[in-house]
Amino acid sequence: MFERLCIIGIGLIGGSIAKAARAEGLCKQVVALGREKNLPNMQRALELGVIDAFYTDAARAMAGSDCVIICTPVGSIQAIFEQLKPHWNPQTLYSDAGSTKASVIDAARAVFGEVPGNFVPAHPIAGAERSGVEAAKVDLYRNRRLIITPLAGTDSQAVDKLGEFWRRIGSSVSLMTVEHHDTVLAATSHLPHLLAFALVGLLGRKDEQREIFKYAAGGFKDFSRIASSDPTMWQDICLANKQEIIPLMQQFQAELKRIEQLLQNDDAAALFDTFSYAKQARQRFLETFDDPS
Numbered sequence: 001m002f003e004r005l006c007i008i009g010i011g012l013i014g015g016s017i018a019k020a021a022r023a024e025g026l027c028k029q030v031v032a033l034g035r036e037k038n039l040p041n042m043q044r045a046l047e048l049g050v051i052d053a054f055y056t057d058a059a060r061a062m063a064g065s066d067c068v069i070i071c072t073p074v075g076s077i078q079a080i081f082e083q084l085k086p087h088w089n090p091q092t093l094y095s096d097a098g099s100t101k102a103s104v105i106d107a108a109r110a111v112f113g114e115v116p117g118n119f120v121p122a123h124p125i126a127g128a129e130r131s132g133v134e135a136a137k138v139d140l141y142r143n144r145r146l147i148i149t150p151l152a153g154t155d156s157q158a159v160d161k162l163g164e165f166w167r168r169i170g171s172s173v174s175l176m177t178v179e180h181h182d183t184v185l186a187a188t189s190h191l192p193h194l195l196a197f198a199l200v201g202l203l204g205r206k207d208e209q210r211e212i213f214k215y216a217a218g219g220f221k222d223f224s225r226i227a228s229s230d231p232t233m234w235q236d237i238c239l240a241n242k243q244e245i246i247p248l249m250q251q252f253q254a255e256l257k258r259i260e261q262l263l264q265n266d267d268a269a270a271l272f273d274t275f276s277y278a279k280q281a282r283q284r285f286l287e288t289f290d291d292p293s
């Protein structure tokens with residue numbers, strides 16, 4: 001499909017794209033572009049055979065790259081567009097994997113004036129609490145979803161080609177608007193991560209923390225796993241999508257207050273209804289949406 005795939009940010013997400021693209025024979029070569037401070041990570045990616053070469057010089061990285069995917073934390077994407085701008089090639093397919101989409105579009109507008117038609121914004125709904133190239137997995141995207149958020153000016157052939165790339169590495173591809181993406185992901189990903197960070201932080205500060213964590217059962221382990229996620233990545237996501245996240249936090253606080261009141265009133269029936277409704281809602285969504293294929 002491509003002669004040379006260039007990944008900017010060869011961590012969990014970029015490294016997994018590189019591994020899968022190689023395994024499926026979707027490109028002849030994979031290279032990485034990063035800054036001086038990313039050298040040890042890029043060196044490691046080379047040693048692991050995830051990439052064929054790496055560069056800190058954008059001109060050298062871009063030469064011959066016909067697909068470029070930005071896989072860095074969303075707060076760094078504007079600086080990366082600035083770095084790419086002098087070398088922007090109308091024949092190359094550019095994309096990203098950022099967890100927020102409006103912030104990436106705004107960054108592109110700030111740098112280019114209007115979003116280039118050959119930049120196709122995308123987001124794999126697959127990942128883990130681990131980061132770095134050592135955590136990259138060849139099958140990370142298998143049976144997962146990939147969302148593309150094209151704009152009116154996005155080149156439809158570029159959208160088709162990117163969709164084809166992700167399908168060939170195992171993902172089910174959906175299209176949606178940038179705004180809808182950020183609303184949905186605030187609820188299903190950003191708020192749950194914030195809640196996990198908040199609860200684990202709160203419990204961690206308690207004096208009896210060793211005791212609390214010692215007796216934590218499976219439920220706490222499930223819920224707290226995502227609090228092990230990368231702080232830089234999540235700082236960037238939360239700031240980038242705060243317009244969507246803050247109203248949800250307010251609704252969540254109101255719901256906690258309501259449940260607190262039920263407890264104060266010993267309202268067993270209302271508590272039962274609250275839990276039953278949530279259990280049924282989860283069951284419904286598992287039955288409807290669990291299999292992305």
Ligand SMILES: NC(=O)C1=CN([C@@H]2O[C@H](COP(=O)(O)OP(=O)(O)OC[C@H]3O[C@@H](n4cnc5c(N)ncnc54)[C@H](O)[C@@H]3O)[C@@H](O)[C@H]2O)C=CC1
Pocket residue numbers: 008009010011012013014033034035037038041071072073074076079080097098099100123124125126127128129130131132133230233237
């Ligand atoms: N971790 C996850 O589960 C998911 C993450 N994402 C998104 O994918 C992106 C990457 O996330 P991960 O791979 O998990 O992070 P990561 O921390 O594993 O990898 C990011 C890489 O980018 C490099 N980097 C940081 N700033 C850079 C810059 N200015 N120039 C070049 N390289 C730079 C870092 O050295 C690191 O190797 C983020 O935008 C994140 O929101 C999307 C879906 C899932």
Ligand SMILES: O=C(O)C(=O)Cc1ccc(O)cc1
Pocket residue numbers: 098099124125126127128129189226
């Ligand atoms: O680790 C998990 O369960 C995740 O939810 C991973 C994840 C993190 C960020 C995304 O934008 C998408 C997926």
